[in-house]
């Protein structure tokens with residue numbers, strides 16, 4: 001299992017993670033066994049947003065024997081009221097729910113203390129001087145949570161978090177369908193039976209979020225990487241074609257700043273399907289040809305960082321160079337971090353010999369040689 005650095009937290013997390021939301025659907029022993037199985041496959045990061053006692057007890061028992069090998073995303077503000085999930089900032093509920101999380105997980109610390117689910121800009125602003133944030137800060141200062149994270153589906157809110165200085169990582173919803181959607185405070189728009197996003201390529205707010213996370217060293221873990229399963233079915237996919245789990249995972253893991261994708265599992269076979277990413281061939285990972293041949297798509301001319309154009313005659317990592325170019329040109333001046341990452345590349349765009357051989361392999365018709373020239377002008381090498 002490949003490990004990736006989760007931004008400024010410096011944690012080395014497995015690129016395939018564990019989203020725990022389905023654990024309560026099964027007998028306790030089976031779910032505990034599933035956690036042990038995932039750990040044996042090298043998965044070391046687990047998201048627990050669920051406030052229900054059953055899920056929390058299962059996770060506690062599942063990680064008990066090797067707690068220190070796990071990185072837990074534990075949510076603050078996801079509470080349990082009248083036998084139901086209840087999202088709140090009211091300290092009357094927040095504090096007992098977090099204490100319950102620690103107790104049921106049989107631990108005295110949470111690696112990533114998540115500000116739970118902020119999709120509204122107004123709520124983000126209100127939270128800044130609240131008892132709730134005071135509590136999160138107190139948990140961090142006392143070492144009960146090791147890092148502060150936040151979960152969101154709205155790129156505008158997630159961006160504010162990435163710029164805040166105190167949010168160290170973000171759990172964000174990413175897949176090729178959502179990436180086209182404009183920012184919204186209503187997640188229903190993302191899961192609508194049909195959505196009319198106009199299919200205009202990557203939404204600028206989302207691209208900006210990736211850029212700011214990369215620049216501020218705020219790592220991203222991914223939720224909803226399969227768009228709730230609709231990408232697996234050509235009838236529900238907005239592209240009119242199905243993608244495989246491995247292709248969706250590859251898409252998520254090739255976005256800037258992304259460290260891990262949290263997949264939900266019902267069975268060991270599903271763990272195997274996700275972990276199969278680690279040994280998958282380039283053809284199996286290739287979401288690009290599937291999307292570019294789909295009846296509906298709008299990524300024409302846009303680099304999706306798929307790597308399909310390899311190999312380059314001059315050994316350039318074209319996808320990576322394009323990623324740095326995009327990150328740099330989204331703002332008036334090239335940020336120092338992007339420049340230093342670009343300069344650390346073994347081969348830079350100026351080495352392009354303009355052979356155009358790569359262009360026939362790009363499913364999205366990116367004028368690569370021209371972009372290499374522009375990149376050389378931008379970075380001076």
Ligand code: SF4
Pocket residue numbers: 311312313314315316318351352353354355356357358359368369372
């Ligand atoms: S055009 Fe440039 S980037 Fe493309 S294969 Fe040739 S040398 Fe590589």
Ligand code: SF4
Pocket residue numbers: 288302303304305306307308309310318319322361362363364365366368
């Ligand atoms: S230039 Fe085309 S083939 Fe190469 S990484 Fe970008 S989208 Fe993929």
